[in-house]
Amino acid sequence: MERRNFIKNIMAVSAVAVTVPNSLLAEETEKAKVSKAPAVKGPNDMPLADAIKAITDGKEVKESDKIKLTVPEIAENGAVVPVKVEVESPMTEEDYVKSIHILNTKNSNSRCADIMLTPANGKAYFSTRVKLAETQEIVTIVELSDGTFMKAGKSIKVTIGGCG
Amino acid sequence: MAEKRKSMIKIKPKKYKVGDIVKVDFIVIHPMDTGMAKDKKTGKIIPAHYINDITFSFDGKPFTKMKIWESVSQNPYFSVNMKVTGKGKITVDYTDNLGEKNSKSKKVKPKKA
Numbered sequence: 001m002e003r004r005n006f007i008k009n010i011m012a013v014s015a016v017a018v019t020v021p022n023s024l025l026a027e028e029t030e031k032a033k034v035s036k037a038p039a040v041k042g043p044n045d046m047p048l049a050d051a052i053k054a055i056t057d058g059k060e061v062k063e064s065d066k067i068k069l070t071v072p073e074i075a076e077n078g079a080v081v082p083v084k085v086e087v088e089s090p091m092t093e094e095d096y097v098k099s100i101h102i103l104n105t106k107n108s109n110s111r112c113a114d115i116m117l118t119p120a121n122g123k124a125y126f127s128t129r130v131k132l133a134e135t136q137e138i139v140t141i142v143e144l145s146d147g148t149f150m151k152a153g154k155s156i157k158v159t160i161g162g163c164g
Numbered sequence: 165m166a167e168k169r170k171s172m173i174k175i176k177p178k179k180y181k182v183g184d185i186v187k188v189d190f191i192v193i194h195p196m197d198t199g200m201a202k203d204k205k206t207g208k209i210i211p212a213h214y215i216n217d218i219t220f221s222f223d224g225k226p227f228t229k230m231k232i233w234e235s236v237s238q239n240p241y242f243s244v245n246m247k248v249t250g251k252g253k254i255t256v257d258y259t260d261n262l263g264e265k266n267s268k269s270k271k272v273k274p275k276k277a
Contacts, residue, residue, distance in 0.1 A: 042198060042200050042234065043212070044233060080237045104235060107235050109198075109234060109235055111235070112233055113230060113232050113233060114230065114231040115229075115244070116231075117228055118227050118228065119247075120225075120227035120228075120247055120249075121227060121246060121247065122245050123185050123245040125187075125243070125245045127241075127242070128237075128240065128241060128243070129236070129237040129241050130235050131196075131238075132235075
């Protein structure tokens with residue numbers, strides 16, 4: 001009986017990774033402050049809201065479908081979660097993606113990577129693998145050469161946490 | 165300088181011409197310790213040790229810079245694109261939070277169009 005319920009639960013949460021709307025991101029930012037914090041404080045600890053503010057200096061950040069964020073719906077191993085960001089952009093001197101920032105909502109340091117691109121890249125693309133302590137969202141903030149910011153986010157269910 | 169770590173730069177696809185946009189993958193053997201995990205044998209905290217800065221250059225001119233945090237996985241993998249402008253050399257310079265500096269290069273050899 002227990003096993004049947006367990007399987008039912010797994011089926012229920014095997015949902016498609018959804019693009020996270022603005023309101024949910026805001027709620028998650030609050031939740032991030034009270035998430036499972038590890039016993040040891042790291043020197044780089046920073047919650048998502050502070051990290052976003054540091055990147056955007058408080059400027060407006062809009063959801064954009066020009067950003068394609070690819071992450072697994074379920075990460076079997078939280079220690080190695082692939083993250084890929086692609087942004088539609090001509091990547092010319094006049095109009096290019098200046099930076100891609102990869103953040104998370106529940107690790108004690110919400111910052112994963114900050115990538116500064118140039119037109120020499122040809123395409124706005126970055127891929128890496130990150131550690132996620134628990135089920136949470138990956139958020140990407142993209143800065144364009146005109147100084148504007150865009151964002152996208154996706155949830156990842158983590159079965160085995162990856163922070164040691 | 166002699167590289168102190170094992171790393172690899174891969175250009176994909178293997179055959180490309182001037183004007184093509186190729187994928188440049190960089191993978192390096194590095195613990196990427198967060199400074200929050202405990203050594204299972206001693207119970208002591210393993211100090212933070214992670215790559216924090218990477219610069220990709222082509223013929224000495226930087227085209228991508230990265231600031232990396234300890235949340236990136238062990239033996240990290242990074243991938244970006246590069247527009248092929250001619251024959252030359254890609255160099256990846258990387259440092260970690262303990263000040264270790266390393267460098268890896270790979271030749272770029274475009275086929276005749």
